[in-house]
Amino acid sequence: MPVESLFARLEPLLPQVQKPIQYVGGELNSSVKEWDEAEVRWALMYPDAYEVGLPNQGVQILYELLNERDGVLAERTYSVWSDLEALMREHGIPQFTVDGHRPVGAFDVLGVSFSTELGYTNLLTALDLAGIPLRAEDRSDEHPIVMAGGHAAFNPEPIADFLDAAVLGDGEEIVLAITEVIREWKAEGGPGGRDELLMRLARSGGVYVPRFYDVSYLPDGRIQRVAPNRQGVPWRVAKHTVMDLDQWPYPKKPLVPLAETVHERFSVEIFRGCTRGCRFCQAGMITRPVRERSITTIGDMVETGLKESGFQEVGLLSLSSADHSEIGDMAKGLADRYQGTNTSLSLPSTRVDAFNITLANEFSRGGRRSGLTFAPEGGSERMRKVINKMVTEEDLIRTVTTAYENGWRQVKLYFMCGLPTEEDEDVLAIADMAKRVIKAGREATGRRDIRCTVSIGGFVPKPHTPFQWAAQCDHETVDRRLRALKASLRRDKEYGRAIGLRYHDGEPSIIEGLLSRGDRRVGKVIQAVWEDGGRFDGWSEHFSYARWRACADEALAGEPVDLDWYTVREREEVEVLPWDHLDAGLDREWLWQDWQDAVDETEVDDCRWTPCYDCGVCPTMDTGIQIGPTGKKLLPLSVV
Amino acid sequence: MPEGPAPAPVTQRLRVRYAKRGRLRFTSHRDISRAVERAIRRAGIPVAFSAGFTPHPKISYAGAAATGVASEAEYLEIGLITPCDPDHVRTGLDDALPEGLDILDAVEACTGALADRLEASRWLVRLDGVVPDVAEAAALAFMAAGEIEVERLTKKGRRRFDARAAVIACELDRRATKEAGASCAILRMVVRHMTPAVRPDDVLAGLRQVADLAPPSPPLVTRLAQGPLGESAGELTDPLTPDRQTAPAGDGVAATASAIGTADPGAVSAQP
Numbered sequence: 075m076p077v078e079s080l081f082a083r084l085e086p087l088l089p090q091v092q093k094p095i096q097y098v099g100g101e102l103n104s105s106v107k108e109w110d111e112a113e114v115r116w117a118l119m120y121p122d123a124y125e126v127g128l129p130n131q132g133v134q135i136l137y138e139l140l141n142e143r144d145g146v147l148a149e150r151t152y153s154v155w156s157d158l159e160a161l162m163r164e165h166g167i168p169q170f171t172v173d174g175h176r177p178v179g180a181f182d183v184l185g186v187s188f189s190t191e192l193g194y195t196n197l198l199t200a201l202d203l204a205g206i207p208l209r210a211e212d213r214s215d216e217h218p219i220v221m222a223g224g225h226a227a228f229n230p231e232p233i234a235d236f237l238d239a240a241v242l243g244d245g246e247e248i249v250l251a252i253t254e255v256i257r258e259w260k261a262e263g264g265p266g267g268r269d270e271l272l273m274r275l276a277r278s279g280g281v282y283v284p285r286f287y288d289v290s291y292l293p294d295g296r297i298q299r300v301a302p303n304r305q306g307v308p309w310r311v312a313k314h315t316v317m318d319l320d321q322w323p324y325p326k327k328p329l330v331p332l333a334e335t336v337h338e339r340f341s342v343e344i345f346r347g348c349t350r351g352c353r354f355c356q357a358g359m360i361t362r363p364v365r366e367r368s369i370t371t372i373g374d375m376v377e378t379g380l381k382e383s384g385f386q387e388v389g390l391l392s393l394s395s396a397d398h399s400e401i402g403d404m405a406k407g408l409a410d411r412y413q414g415t416n417t418s419l420s421l422p423s424t425r426v427d428a429f430n431i432t433l434a435n436e437f438s439r440g441g442r443r444s445g446l447t448f449a450p451e452g453g454s455e456r457m458r459k460v461i462n463k464m465v466t467e468e469d470l471i472r473t474v475t476t477a478y479e480n481g482w483r484q485v486k487l488y489f490m491c492g493l494p495t496e497e498d499e500d501v502l503a504i505a506d507m508a509k510r511v512i513k514a515g516r517e518a519t520g521r522r523d524i525r526c527t528v529s530i531g532g533f534v535p536k537p538h539t540p541f542q543w544a545a546q547c548d549h550e551t552v553d554r555r556l557r558a559l560k561a562s563l564r565r566d567k568e569y570g571r572a573i574g575l576r577y578h579d580g581e582p583s584i585i586e587g588l589l590s591r592g593d594r595r596v597g598k599v600i601q602a603v604w605e606d607g608g609r610f611d612g613w614s615e616h617f618s619y620a621r622w623r624a625c626a627d628e629a630l631a632g633e634p635v636d637l638d639w640y641t642v643r644e645r646e647e648v649e650v651l652p653w654d655h656l657d658a659g660l661d662r663e664w665l666w667q668d669w670q671d672a673v674d675e676t677e678v679d680d681c682r683w684t685p686c687y688d689c690g691v692c693p694t695m696d697t698g699i700q701i702g703p704t705g706k707k708l709l710p711l712s713v714v
Numbered sequence: 715m716p717e718g719p720a721p722a723p724v725t726q727r728l729r730v731r732y733a734k735r736g737r738l739r740f741t742s743h744r745d746i747s748r749a750v751e752r753a754i755r756r757a758g759i760p761v762a763f764s765a766g767f768t769p770h771p772k773i774s775y776a777g778a779a780a781t782g783v784a785s786e787a788e789y790l791e792i793g794l795i796t797p798c799d800p801d802h803v804r805t806g807l808d809d810a811l812p813e814g815l816d817i818l819d820a821v822e823a824c825t826g827a828l829a830d831r832l833e834a835s836r837w838l839v840r841l842d843g844v845v846p847d848v849a850e851a852a853a854l855a856f857m858a859a860g861e862i863e864v865e866r867l868t869k870k871g872r873r874r875f876d877a878r879a880a881v882i883a884c885e886l887d888r889r890a891t892k893e894a895g896a897s898c899a900i901l902r903m904v905v906r907h908m909t910p911a912v913r914p915d916d917v918l919a920g921l922r923q924v925a926d927l928a929p930p931s932p933p934l935v936t937r938l939a940q941g942p943l944g945e946s947a948g949e950l951t952d953p954l955t956p957d958r959q960t961a962p963a964g965d966g967v968a969a970t971a972s973a974i975g976t977a978d979p980g981a982v983s984a985q986p
């Protein structure tokens with residue numbers, strides 16, 4: 075049965091909304107395949123505005139590799155802003171894909187990529203607009219399988235009621251495997267309906283189907299047990315790890331938006347995973363081990379990506395790009411290749427060492443040396459030991475001095491507030507550090523126009539990290555410490571004016587904390603907030619703490635738990651955590667030991683360069699560290 | 715502080731006519747300029763750059779149509795560091811742009827300023843759900859009026875100005891209306907470029923004022939042509955003709971350009 079494009083009905087509404095271009099699709103390298111020729115159809119969603127969602131690599135990769143397959147079709151959909159949402163409701167237009175403007179409800183799978191938990195309310199808007207019942211149990215065979223992926227899917231429990239399935243880890247191989255399962259099931263005529271399909275997916279071990287697991291609770295509110303409720307479903311569902319990234323050089327044809335987006339560049343992931351062991355970093359913990367792309371693959375990807383897109387900027391992306399074993403040769407090779415072509419290179423690296431400056435210099439050849447970013451994360455030496463960010467104050471001062479000497483005028487420093495064991499003086503130490511930075515900069519250059527910006531984020535304990543047991547710092551304390559820090563900088567006549575301070579108040583972090591470490595009971599809160607009008611929670615202008623707080627109080631009224639219980643409460647080792655049945659490979663005992671080491675201010679090394687310390691990932695997942703050097707160099711591109 | 719070498723100078727300027735069609739009518743002017751810059755890079759066109767730390771490609775746009783308005787006649791000028799066959803640039807750029815941003819014509823800039831030649835625009839305005847006779851009566855009433863003051867919300871607040879004087883012609887396009895079949899009225903307008911600019915929306919506001927014409931859904935506006943006003947009333951000529959005529963004879967590059975220019979369907983439809 076052909077599925078009609080909704081565009082003709084949507085078009086008259088577009089002149090009435092903000093930035094209509096975000097809803098029309100037609101981007102370079104996008105594709106619209108024949109509906110009837112596809113056996114399996116994916117709608118891929120990034121649950122945020124188009125301008126944030128379009129650049130997302132995860133969605134672009136899956137979109138491209140699914141569409142490369144015969145018989146498989148993938149289209150994209152993003153969150154619509156409230157102006158269009160209202161018009162769509164008024165005119166009965168369902169959630170649509172931007173490629174073929176096909177109704178999302180007509181696809182086989184709706185795959186949603188969650189990089190952050192703050193997209194949960196947007197999921198509900200999309201489901202509702204699509205005409206898909208919010209709760210998975212109310213869906214019938216006609217509805218798509220609603221599947222979550224991305225980092226936040228490592229604890230999908232708060233949205234378990236709204237999901238049919240979740241996938242942990244790298245998506246490249248598993249989306250193809252899922253496609254095969256669906257293809258087969260459809261070819262057989264869909265025996266057993268939705269239930270059978272989900273069962274086949276769950277049985278494979280690579281897809282988590284929440285409805286096949288029952289959660290029981292203790293009288294005090296803690297989880298008693300999470301157990302499969304039927305035969306053939308694994309007790310634990312494991313994450314996926316793609317080995318040999320050179321085999322998966324996506325995106326090959328990056329999407330080039332017409333609308334302005336947050337990331338206007340061609341990004342290449344130069345490696346996945348990070349074993350530096352920063353204890354607050356969920357991304358580092360759940361993406362182990364380190365798997366590098368080789369310098370030559372990266373060179374080829376940059377070349378085709380630029381050719382296909384026309385982008386002017388290349389981003390070398392990873393969790394700690396300066397750590398690539400051949401980053402020096404890569405930086406020089408690329409800078410040589412693209413010298414004089416007005417192509418700029420960027421490295422979102424924040425490692426604090428002098429080598430980083432050499433790289434930054436290479437990347438800014440002939441350009442302006444405006445700002446460099448470093449992330450010491452903790453203000454005091456003690457704090458940095460707790461979070462395992464092994465940087466001494468001397469390292470930092472030496473690094474920024476080199477930066478200022480090399481013509482950089484502005485240094486940005488990232489910190490967190492509300493870290494475990496943090497005291498007021500740990501936060502005030504940020505001010506001392508910033509002042510020393512300015513002092514060093516002035517001495518090194520003899521100039522007064524040296525600047526430093528301090529950016530502070532609220533710490534949120536995340537699942538699958540050593541801090542998963544920690545009490546989150548309450549927002550009153552965070553706000554008080556930040557105010558004290560601000561006052562200390564204000565008071566300083568000598569350096570205060572050279573230091574900028576950027577921070578947010580502590581309330582949103584508490585909600586992020588609720589969503590990060592929540593269990594299935596939090597679903598009621600999410601639904602209540604959404605019903606009350608909650609949308610786009612990642613945007614400070616749309617986020618309402620008061621609404622979340624009120625909805626949490628109300629929705630959890632009958633339960634022995636509340637907002638504080640989920641956030642500012644420390645957990646004991648024996649407590650069953652909502653995500654314990656989801657396996658990121660990390661050994662629970664190792665994580666607990668690392669948590670104890672954190673409290674004792676004991677650091678751990680990076681297993682890339684020191685012996686394995688048995689975090690558990692490699693043996694559990696049958697993976698291993700893949701790093702260079704390959705010894706190869708990037709040759710100049712031949713000019714035709 | 716490191717500074718790059720001085721940028722290569724412009725050796726040739728090309729004047730390009732392009733269309734924005736279909737769903738890409740929702741592109742804003744900024745969206746188009748980003749798309750064109752990227753297409754130039756993809757197509758490998760040797761565009762010149764400005765000096766300074768953030769060099770910009772030398773591309774200038776003449777009076778771009780508003781977001782949501784389709785167009786068959788937008789113009790831009792590109793400065794090149796090495797002379798190119800305009801026809802190559804036309805096809806190269808067209809291939810590198812997404813479908814809906816289409817390059818129709820390219821000639822070497824040989825004389826005068828293009829912007830000066832863009833004296834007026836011809837517009838096609840499709841009004842869905844409007845009875846043709848009603849639209850015709852409104853257009854006649856509009857043309858019969860002396861001055862029609864309309865109001866527009868600009869960045870500087872509300873502004874009142876006359877929408878009538880700039881309009882050289884405004885009439886129902888009977889043939890197009892009939893061909894469209896659906897219940898709609900299609901108007902054709904020729905509007906002189908003035909300050910403040912009078913846009914088709916302003917004319918529609920005027921039609922509402924003089925004849926209570928209130929279309930039930932947003933109008934679909936297309937710019938059909940832009941150029942110098944011709945001899946007869948409401949006639950527009952191709953603004954690239956002077957460049958084609960001045961192109962130095964015997965110069966291989968320019969000669970191809972003029973030959974292509976007349977053969978190009980895009981250029982032909984520019985003639986009123």
Ligand code: B12
Binds near residue numbers: 132135184356536
């Ligand atoms: C580039 C980037 C950005 C960019 C672009 C974001 C975008 N639209 O993509 C910008 C600057 C805008 C940004 C903003 C933010 N970011 Co950011 N960002 C990154 C960065 C550096 C790269 C992300 C990336 O492209 N990864 C590569 C892709 C391929 O991985 P992926 O998306 O996870 O997809 C794979 C799998 O997850 C899976 N998958 C994904 N979706 C799906 C769906 C299905 C159905 C399936 C089956 C599989 C699947 O398959 C993919 C291929 O293997 C990462 C760090 C990193 N290296 O990962 C941080 C990171 C993702 N960002 C982070 C954060 C916190 C943010 C912000 C919240 C910051 C803030 N406070 O404002 C915002 C949130 C913006 C938003 N609303 O989404 C954190 C996430 C925290 C966490 N989970 O622990 C990270 C990990 C950085 C960090 N170390 O803390 N970010």
Ligand code: SF4
Binds near residue numbers: 349364681691692698
């Ligand atoms: S198992 Fe060992 S080598 Fe692998 S990531 Fe963990 S610590 Fe590193």
